[in-house]
Amino acid sequence: MTGAEYGTPAQRQQLLRVRGRTVAWAPPLLLLVAIAVIDSNTSGEFRIISWIVLVPGIAAAICGVKGTAAFAVLALVTYIEVDTAWPHQDQTGLPDFILVAVGGALATTACAVRVREERRMLHMRDVADTTRRTVLRPMPTPWASLEHAAVYLAADSEARVGGDFYDIQPSPHGARVLLGDVQGKGLPAVDAAAALLGTFRESAYHDASLAVVAERLEVRMRRHRQYVADLGGEPERGVERFATAVLVAFPPPGAPDDHIEVVNFGHEPPLVAGPSGVRPLPPGDGLPLGLGGLAGPRSGVPPVRRVPLAPDETLLLVTDGVTEARDADGVFFPLRARVSLAVSTDPAVARPRPLVELVREGTLRHGAGLVDDTTIFAVRRAGQPGQVRRARQGQNGTT
Known part of the structure; x- marks a missing residue:
């Protein structure tokens, strides 16, 4: 049976753990520090502090809702501290402040949507795994x-x-x-x-003759097809299922x-x-x-x-x-x-x-x-x- 594919929530959680502890906070935190340090050591003609809006965006992809909200607030506070340290004529001012604030809010909202959909997908995967174990039971x-x-x-x-x-x-x-x-x-x-496996498991146990088991499987397939037809199901591409x-x-x-x-x-x-x-x-x-x-x-x-x-x-x-x-x-x-x-x-x-x-x-x-x-x-x-x-x-x- 197939396991979890690369890129699924389970895989991402494994990749972002060290010795059993999550390190999902590390990439956005390192980015925030790097942007603040670089901006503080450049000339007023090249300000990158507004790039700090990327921090909650990255957190939204790999962290939980609370973590993303924390990075949104931290990014906004860092922006204010770094920007006000510059002379008035070099400050980016209100437009970039609004950009960072709105970006953090949108990132938090996007993270909430992502987490909800991941939980829904994991629930559906659990349902699919239960179906798989019913059809292809472990032995x-x-x-x-x-x-x-x-x-x-x-x-x-x-x-x-x-x-x-x-x-x-x-x-x-x-x-x-x-x-x-x-x-x-x-x-x-x-x-x-x-349907076929259910018939096989019963007939193969009770019937001594393999020919009888084979006949019951043939009859079961015909009955199942008739049952689907009576429910209004239509054969794929006009071909009767076999x-x-x-x-x-x-x-x-x-x-x-x-x-x-x-x-x-x-x-x-x-x-x-x-x-x-x-x-x-x-x-x-x-x-x-x-x-x-x-x-x-x-x-x-x-x-x-x-x-x-x-x-x-x-x-x-x-x-x-x-x-x-x-x-x-x-x-x-x-x-x-x-x-x-x-x-x-x-x-x-x-x-x-x-x-x-x-x-x-x-x-x-x-x-x-x-x-x-x-x-x-x-x-x-x-x-x-x-x-x-x-x-x-x-x-x-x-x-």
């Missing part, structure tokens, strides 16, 4: 006997969540994993993602099975990375969630595929923010080649956390900027591969 690691790592990058630096979604749901039937990308942007996409997704089922811990089950709803096929290399899973031959009806009433859900996944292999799932990232020449980000090179150089890169960091850095460096929300999600069985194998051998009665 402990390991979770459901899976080691995992994820990063979400918003194309809009001010956004906290978008149409990308992912989750792990433990169940009596093994861990279920879901990653997807809702078509479109903004709150409607977030709403659809939340979502590409990958649904994965890991066997329960200790189960004598090195296979996983995968249902691909028109999404980019995941990569499997391990000491033996990098390979893609079979491409998604199903339609996205919400469009299954186009294939006929009996073909709306893609088939469940069983694919091998060794204990020391990691499943890497990404959204199109990675696969569609382009450089200045329009060349797509070579995800598989980049991961293959890194894993062949250092097999430890195949673990979830370093693998996610590798793809994140590669995506950001490849393009001039993100053109779409980007999610990178990696999962593998928790524990050392040798321990997993021994547990399975014990289950089979082998030595």
Whole structure:
């Protein structure tokens, strides 16, 4: 998930603190002293004391309302003291006095407006963060006997969540994993993602068959779309909302099975990375969630595929923010080649956390900027591969 960007109130507060104490007062105070000293040591033909009006203006940008008001008063008093020390014929007089007084009042007012808007923005950010944690809930690691790592990058630096979604749901039937990308942007996409995740979390826990979980997701997407239409919502650009997704089922811990089950709803096929290399899973031959009806009433859900996944292999799932990232020449980000090179150089890169960091850095460096929300999600069985194998051998009665 993205943190606070440079230039936000939180960032400014951190930059203007030394050993936990604010030093926001230092720049305007130094400017005030500098102007007073320079004006006192120049000829009467070059007076800069009226520049002191800049002091409350700078304070308004970095200090609180009380601090700005204090600098406005201090600037006015300093102006009076410095100006009256000059001979009468060299004094700037009433016009500049009015300038400094009015400038201080306007700066204090501007500071009050700034502080109010910053508080409002921080409140809205808290609301957005709460929404993000609801849709993309934090998960402990390991979770459901899976080691995992994820990063979400918003194309809009001010956004906290978008149409990308992912989750792990433990169940009596093994861990279920879901990653997807809702078509479109903004709150409607977030709403659809939340609806799909809610269905996934319930169905993945209760239903033993991954095909049933997949069918419930397809039905949920259609119901959500109908609900939005009944409320009077209109599809974006005349296209019915849908979502590409990958649904994965890991066997329960200790189960004598090195296979996983995968249902691909028109999404980019995941990569499997391990000491033996990098390979893609079979491409998604199903339609996205919400469009299954186009294939006929009996073909709306893609088939469940069983694919091998060794204990020391990691499943890497990404959204199109990675696969569609382009450089200045329009060349797509070579995800598989980049991961293959890194894993062949250092097999430890195949673990979830370093693998996610590798793809994140590669995506950001490849393009001039993100053109779409980007999610990178990696999962593998928790524990050392040798321990997993021994547990399975014990289950089979082998030595």
